[in-house]
Amino acid sequence: DTGVSQNPRHKITKRGQNVTFRCDPISEHNRLYWYRQTLGQGPEFLTYFQNEAQLEKSRLLSDRFSAERPKGSFSTLEIQRTEQGDSAMYLCASSLVAGGANDGYTFGSGTRLTVV
Amino acid sequence: DQQVKQNSPSLSVQEGRISILNCDYTNSMFDYFLWYKKYPAEGPTFLISISSIKDKNEDGRFTVFLNKSAKHLSLHIVPSQPGDSAVYFCAASGGRTSGTYKYIFGTGTRLKVLA
Numbered sequence: 135d136t137g138v139s140q141n142p143r144h145k146i147t148k149r150g151q152n153v154t155f156r157c158d159p160i161s162e163h164n165r166l167y168w169y170r171q172t173l174g175q176g177p178e179f180l181t182y183f184q185n186e187a188q189l190e191k192s193r194l195l196s197d198r199f200s201a202e203r204p205k206g207s208f209s210t211l212e213i214q215r216t217e218q219g220d221s222a223m224y225l226c227a228s229s230l231v232a233g234g235a236n237d238g239y240t241f242g243s244g245t246r247l248t249v250v
Numbered sequence: 251d252q253q254v255k256q257n258s259p260s261l262s263v264q265e266g267r268i269s270i271l272n273c274d275y276t277n278s279m280f281d282y283f284l285w286y287k288k289y290p291a292e293g294p295t296f297l298i299s300i301s302s303i304k305d306k307n308e309d310g311r312f313t314v315f316l317n318k319s320a321k322h323l324s325l326h327i328v329p330s331q332p333g334d335s336a337v338y339f340c341a342a343s344g345g346r347t348s349g350t351y352k353y354i355f356g357t358g359t360r361l362k363v364l365a
Contacts, residue, residue: 138293165351176254176339176355177294190352225293231351238284239353241293 138242140226146248147216154212155245159228166209167239168201169225170194177225183209184231216249223247253277254342256356264364269327271359273340276321280342284353285314285325288337297338298325330363337361 139158147153159166165184169177180199181191185206195201198216203209213220223246227239255274263269271285281302286294300307300314300323307314313326327334337360341353 140293167352169355174259174357176256176341176357179352179354182352227293229351238296238299240296241286243291243293 138228138240140242140245144246152214157209157226163228163230165229165231167227168211171223218249221249254354254356256359258359260360262362263330266329269330271325271338273323275342279344282343284341286339332363332365335363
């Protein structure tokens with residue numbers, strides 16, 4: 135297992151276009167998280183899945199954002215009608231939560247989105 | 251509202267000396283805390299954790315201290331090495347109480363270790 139994989143690493147898009155990012159978590163991890171990080175800030179929580187169920191969404195996640203995790207494996211994050219304010223690093227992380235135990239996250243390298 | 255705060259945006263330390271990075275939190279329901287290190291163009295990497303039932307956890311050169319009454323934690327790096335130069339984030343979760351295991355991150359402290 136090579137850890138959490140995110141594709142693409144970089145994406146430049148024109149304002150108004152749709153973009154989709156993919157995250158492949160560590161295979162035995164049951165939880166998957168999406169975060170967004172802008173310059174000078176820490177990662178901000180967007181949403182998370184336990185297996186295929188999306189259990190929580192931040193109010194940062196406007197209706198232009200949608201995330202899926204079909205079959206509880208990889209996840210996609212789609213941004214529709216991108217705006218310049220969407221420019222950020224989008225981080226995916228996974229973890230194993232079982233029986234109340236709480237492991238830390240393993241993060242991917244992120245997808246850097248630039249909206250021009 | 252910023253529930254996890256790192257009030258020092260940057261810190262410079264001489265190689266071989268101790269680095270102390272601080273973090274404050276406001277939510278008394280947080281019961282698990284992590285420190286992450288981040289290099290440019292990479293995702294954060296896990297460094298060390300501490301549960302609220304402890305007040306100290308050590309791993310090699312890294313020690314995390316938790317003061318629950320003050321809602322304060324700190325990361326000590328001894329001795330500091332140039333390779334430790336990175337941005338350090340603390341993160342907190344209320345996993346046992348909230349069940350979400352969602353981590354809230356601070357804004358980070360950029361550590362520079364001078365050779």
